[in-house]
Amino acid sequence: MTQYLCKEDLSAGKDMLLLAKELFPLNRSLMGPDIRKSYKKFREKHEEFKKIEFNTGEKVFDWTVPKEWIIKDAFIEHESGKRYALFSDNNLHLMSYSAPVDKFLTKDQLLKKIHTHPLDKSAIPYVTSYYKEDWAFCMSSNQVEALPQGNFRVFIDSKFIDGKLCLQEALIKGASDKEIFFSTNLCHPSMANNELSGPVLLNKIMDYVKSLPEKYYSYRFILLPETIGSIAYLSLRKDHLKNNVVCGYNLSCVGDERAYSHVESRLGNNLSDLALSSALIDLDNVINYSYLGRGSDERQYCAPGIDLPICTFCRSKFGEYDEYHSSKDNFDVVTEEGLAGSFRVMKSIIRALEFGIYPKVNVFCEPQLGKRGLYPNTSKLYKDIHPARFRMNIIAYCDGKLSIFDIAKLLKTNLSLILDELLILARENLITINR
Numbered sequence: 001m002t003q004y005l006c007k008e009d010l011s012a013g014k015d016m017l018l019l020a021k022e023l024f025p026l027n028r029s030l031m032g033p034d035i036r037k038s039y040k041k042f043r044e045k046h047e048e049f050k051k052i053e054f055n056t057g058e059k060v061f062d063w064t065v066p067k068e069w070i071i072k073d074a075f076i077e078h079e080s081g082k083r084y085a086l087f088s089d090n091n092l093h094l095m096s097y098s099a100p101v102d103k104f105l106t107k108d109q110l111l112k113k114i115h116t117h118p119l120d121k122s123a124i125p126y127v128t129s130y131y132k133e134d135w136a137f138c139m140s141s142n143q144v145e146a147l148p149q150g151n152f153r154v155f156i157d158s159k160f161i162d163g164k165l166c167l168q169e170a171l172i173k174g175a176s177d178k179e180i181f182f183s184t185n186l187c188h189p190s191m192a193n194n195e196l197s198g199p200v201l202l203n204k205i206m207d208y209v210k211s212l213p214e215k216y217y218s219y220r221f222i223l224l225p226e227t228i229g230s231i232a233y234l235s236l237r238k239d240h241l242k243n244n245v246v247c248g249y250n251l252s253c254v255g256d257e258r259a260y261s262h263v264e265s266r267l268g269n270n271l272s273d274l275a276l277s278s279a280l281i282d283l284d285n286v287i288n289y290s291y292l293g294r295g296s297d298e299r300q301y302c303a304p305g306i307d308l309p310i311c312t313f314c315r316s317k318f319g320e321y322d323e324y325h326s327s328k329d330n331f332d333v334v335t336e337e338g339l340a341g342s343f344r345v346m347k348s349i350i351r352a353l354e355f356g357i358y359p360k361v362n363v364f365c366e367p368q369l370g371k372r373g374l375y376p377n378t379s380k381l382y383k384d385i386h387p388a389r390f391r392m393n394i395i396a397y398c399d400g401k402l403s404i405f406d407i408a409k410l411l412k413t414n415l416s417l418i419l420d421e422l423l424i425l426a427r428e429n430l431i432t433i434n435r
Contacts, residue, residue: 013340016200027091031068048170056162060232068163096128098135124327167224174215181248187225191329197255230300248310254342255334263312266302270309278408278415356433360400
């Protein structure tokens, strides 16, 4: 089933794409000026965001907050004066967290300090060295093959300082202290899907939650650098999250149109797993990955001793699409429709959670739907499936024990369609909803 996108969803996709393009040029990394600029953009849109900071050298569980990286310029210069791999042209040309250097190398020496993409000769790879001091450049294989013979100057104007690891969170209160949790990463430089799609989707989910006239759940939103950010955050909020979060999603690579992917929690059986799998039923190219295929911050949120009810939602999963971690991860990959489709999936889960999880029919035996205009009053033989069979099947499983997500999976029907029917039944006072 191709997901139907209404005007509201497509408008959201357009807004998300515009914001992603605005943020794209900034040279984000774990720490530094451009990630702070990126955070500020989201605080301007949502005053609920509050900064959280950890100092260089601070211990967070088994990790230590690194130094902040400041980069001004970098390039390779041939003895003829021609320059290559200019950081000012593409921030992926420099390995993130590269140490300062200014020296001359032979071509053979230089080639040992250049990373290329293992599969795509025209792509610049994204490479990092956060926790071991080193330096390197990144170029496409085609660019490397075009380097002339001779000697080269390598120049990197960077420095490391004692700084602050920055993240930010927002809490939008509902009637209950029970929380729905959304987290995404904001630490990569200019890549559209594996970076900016998650934050712009989170931003739009915040818009949607704030637009709800009434909210049963409270909603917590987190923007942070991958791995060290979630570890630091959990070192601060672990106990609160374990006591309050009932469902949540790590958002990563949510901007393309190629697939819908579910990376399960460690055991694959929490409420977030169940809700997401039901929301993806019948959509085109749905792929389910066990926790063994993990790679984003579900590694931290679902780690032993943490075990939050969280899983990861992607379109094409990180590491599974050709443009991943390269200069090809651009706005040919990320589209309005791709972002809109991701928004619709998350919106359907929020709608279901706010509606109530456990529907229970209010009458014994089958209710008389005909007198309510919900069943044909003329009895006749139908060659195909009876037009009210779907509605009756839903009612048959409204026992107050099965969740709306269980019912969707039992009927192999997308969550949105189940919810639409339950709304009709609730309007007619045929079901009671329990949380």
